[in-house]
Amino acid sequence: MDSDQINCINNPEIIAKILTRHFKARGNLCLSTTGGDCKANAKIVDNDPFAEYLLLDALPKAASETIENEEKIEVRGSIESLYSWFHTDQLHVIFEDGERYYEIPYPKTLYQLQRRNAFRVHMPPRLTATMTGEVEDPEKEEAHPFHAVLRDFSATGAAMCMSGKTAALIREGTKLYQCRIRIPNILDVTVDAEVRNVRPGSSDGELVLGLEFLCLPRKDAQTISRAVMEVERRVLADQEK
Numbered sequence: 001m002d003s004d005q006i007n008c009i010n011n012p013e014i015i016a017k018i019l020t021r022h023f024k025a026r027g028n029l030c031l032s033t034t035g036g037d038c039k040a041n042a043k044i045v046d047n048d049p050f051a052e053y054l055l056l057d058a059l060p061k062a063a064s065e066t067i068e069n070e071e072k073i074e075v076r077g078s079i080e081s082l083y084s085w086f087h088t089d090q091l092h093v094i095f096e097d098g099e100r101y102y103e104i105p106y107p108k109t110l111y112q113l114q115r116r117n118a119f120r121v122h123m124p125p126r127l128t129a130t131m132t133g134e135v136e137d138p139e140k141e142e143a144h145p146f147h148a149v150l151r152d153f154s155a156t157g158a159a160m161c162m163s164g165k166t167a168a169l170i171r172e173g174t175k176l177y178q179c180r181i182r183i184p185n186i187l188d189v190t191v192d193a194e195v196r197n198v199r200p201g202s203s204d205g206e207l208v209l210g211l212e213f214l215c216l217p218r219k220d221a222q223t224i225s226r227a228v229m230e231v232e233r234r235v236l237a238d239q240e241k
Contacts, residue, residue: 006111007112007113009109010108015106017049018110020047021079022044023044023047025079028041029044030077030214031063031067032067032073032076032215033073034070034072039215040063040215041215042057042059043056043057045101052106053104054104058093073087074086074087076218078216084110084111084113087107088105088107090104091104113221120152121153121235122235126238127183127184127186128149128183129149129153130147130148130150130182131148131149131160132147133180135169136169146162148160148209149162150183151208153181154228155224155225157196158181159208160208161208162206170195170207171198172195172197172198176192176195178190178192179191186230189223191214191220192215192216193213196210196212197209197210
């Protein structure tokens with residue numbers, strides 16, 4: 001992706017507006033080591049644009065020890081077509097009413113990736129896009145593999161079609177981890193996602209699942225954005241024939 005699509009923001013007022021928008025619109029951010037080896041979502045519980053700080057719920061123990069002991073962490077999140085991130089070495093653990101939180105000062109520099117093609121592109125018939133992974137059966141505590149057809153996708157999420165018994169295990173709010181998206185000769189990437197909506201498909205027993213990508217590393221966000229542009233380019237080329 002061309003570097004001119006990445007905006008470097010140093011204006012404190014603009015940074016405050018962006019982070020306040022994240023707080024109001026989504027309410028969570030992803031904290032990760034700079035290399036992305038350890039990452040987890042944390043809910044924003046408070047935001048003070050005047051004192052210039054965010055207050056986040058502390059992470060679960062499995063991730064908190066690694067994140068809290070890092071010299072520098074990356075904080076990132078996405079809203080619609082904008083993907084924002086910054087780095088900080090000031091992750092302050094505080095206690096209020098027996099609960100643990102993270103206080104993070106606003107950064108002096110914040111970056112935004114402008115996804116000019118973040119609109120959803122529908123997969124043309126000649127391109128086969130699939131998404132594979134596993135979903136947990138909460139009753140039997142078993143993992144079941146699934147294979148779905150990607151109906152459309154964007155830089156922030158996708159829609160996939162499924163049918164059969166495994167589809168019945170997936171509900172709104174279900175989280176899918178380490179799922180592989182493949183479009184031959186265009187995209188091969190592994191993502192975590194959350195099911196945002198479930199609706200009937202065009203045939204009996206088919207479900208269409210709307211997904212939002214979670215904690216997407218910057219390099220994967222760029223890879224998916226490039227794939228969106230390539231699929232759109234091919235769709236336009238087909239229309240001109």
